Amino acid sequence: MPSKPLRSWDDDYVDSEQEEEEEEDNYPISNYDERLNEMFEKVMLDHLSGTTTMVSIQMLRELAMLQHEVAKIKLEKKLWNIYLKAGTGQWDTPESLKTNVDRGVWPIPIQNMIKFRLSESKTSVMKNEGELGQIIVCEHLQVLDEKLQHILATYNTKKAQSIGVTDETEKRIKNFITRYSLVSYQMKLNYELAILLYDYDDQLLERTYLQMKPTDYQ
Template structure:
């Protein structure tokens, strides 16, 4: 038998915080999927289909994670290590999201007076007051990453043509 609690401001805050955490994890996951596509050469950009070079470019965030882990063995394939790092991080994000989803549903189901309308109001509040700014920040970060990716590809393409000192 589940216990029920009366709806209070504190309970609404807890629901809003959990809802925000869920959406922020979705944003983080989107960023890490972007990293994976960039690092595996699957990222589609305006320049990516115009070049004939290796399209695998690992963003600095992933490279820094490898450095923070420490030394890798000489026999290890660096590409594989990067992919593993990203996949492990994505798994961790999935677990966190599942946990927050579970907590949110448990909290919601334990409240007596919660209605669909109240839940929609929580969603709207979280969307307007925190998700929109975080979404803008994510879009900005991804635009810069895409620019850096294209720049790397163009530089590789230029070097592929073996320029002379005068070019």
């Protein structure tokens, strides 16, 4: 029986039914994916060599992919929670903590979604931008929560079916994800948060300046 094609670490999670439908597809595996797979196999083989566990590398990789997806979703949730705090004026930043202007600033991605929703609205009742922005973000966070719970349930089911997956094995998997597979996602999030912080505080500074009602000569 031919082995199942390896998925890229960048692929989003798909359930078993989708996976069966895509079984014949050739998943694009980059050099980066190949290196990650080689590193994962080495780490796991080193770990298993000191145990009597008979669990397969393929099963451990499936568990690792699920944990990797869980970690990705948690990073995305962190970003969207910052969106919510910024838009509702609850983000504590160096500038927001010392200003008395309205602190609610929706980040540009949410502003664009608000404009799109308003342009697509066919109802006579139009929500204000602040309320609509909060609805958009909360809806997305709900989707992420549901996806997270589904993946965690799948992980727990697979783990229960995999005799020999110990707490130490799980620890090795999570450590691999933190040290290797998640690094690029964490770096991207850090960059996005830095840009968000700069733009947010810049908007608050502008509001503070305008609140002072400057003359044309200022």
